[in-house]
Amino acid sequence: MKKDPEAAQRERYADVNQPGSPQRLGALTGVQADTDLAQLAMLAPRPPRPRPTGAPLPP
Numbered sequence: 858m859k860k861d862p863e864a865a866q867r868e869r870y871a872d873v874n875q876p877g878s879p880q881r882l883g884a885l886t887g888v889q890a891d892t893d894l895a896q897l898a899m900l901a902p903r904p905p906r907p908r909p910t911g912a913p914l915p916p
Contacts, residue, residue, distance in 0.1 A: 885893070
């Protein structure tokens with residue numbers, strides 16, 4: 858038995874009479890994101906890549 862498409866739409870887009878409680882999104886400001894990235898970079902430095910064969914040595 859198929860459901861009436863209009864009834865399904867009314868159910869999906871029903872009015873909300875009681876607003877929900879506010880929820881924190883956990884978003885960061887740009888400054889916080891830059892600080893977090895800087896701390897991560899200092900905690901986990903990447904090892905130097907091996908020199909390709911035949912590459913000249915720096916002076």
